[in-house]
Amino acid sequence: MKVMLFAAGLGTRLRPLTDTMPKAMVPVAGRPLIDIVLRHLIAQGATEVVVNVHHFAQQIVDFVTQHEWPVPVRISDETDELLNTGGGLRHAAPLFAQDGAPILIHNVDILSNAPIAAFYKQNLQADATLMVSQRDTQRYLLFDDDMRLRGWTNIATGEVKSPFDHIEVDKLQRYAFSGIHMFSPRLFDLMAGRPAAFPIMDFYLEACAKADIRGYVQPDLHLLDVGKLNTLHEAESFVRELGL
Structure with a gap:
């Protein structure tokens, strides 16, 4: 299982902690977030991991290189320009094995009880698969009865995004995105023409x-x-409860 671990963000919501460190190095239960998430992903079957870096990048690089990991962990350097999630994935693509297998994408600041290994094995055929759940929020992804993505909506503002004309939001299923998804390298061709940085x-x-x-x-x-x-105090309890 190839894994892209997004760790390049500025972590503005975690200030003042992130005034001196990247969010990946913020401690939870005495360990940096990246250590918790990375070891969890490896336990779930990751065979190679690429971590992107930007904000206080050297701290993450030092942490990764100073520890031994049972699988290759590579660094995708975005110190010159923060590339957002889409641009970051495209920039990291050459660092993965070029075997056509999907890439599991995970944020460094997400903790969950998601069965990552099972999710990966069950969703190898689609061009992309987004893990979603029934959760109260303002922003939802919209799917048809076959769970194909059709759009996005903000129920607080009524805003809708979709490439389809005359989309009927009320006839679609809406779910909250988890931030965990699978991406087939087949999709890189559709990214042609996009700017360096894009979501x-x-x-x-x-x-x-x-x-x-x-x-x-x-x-x-x-x-x-x-x-x-x-959420940091809650995160400590969460880590202990799940044994992460």
């Missing part, structure tokens, strides 16, 4: 008219975004 979700919302991009509903998903100061 991968914007790409998905355009590419779903041309490619097989699906949702996978993960039941009983317990997910914690550790991107805010007020």
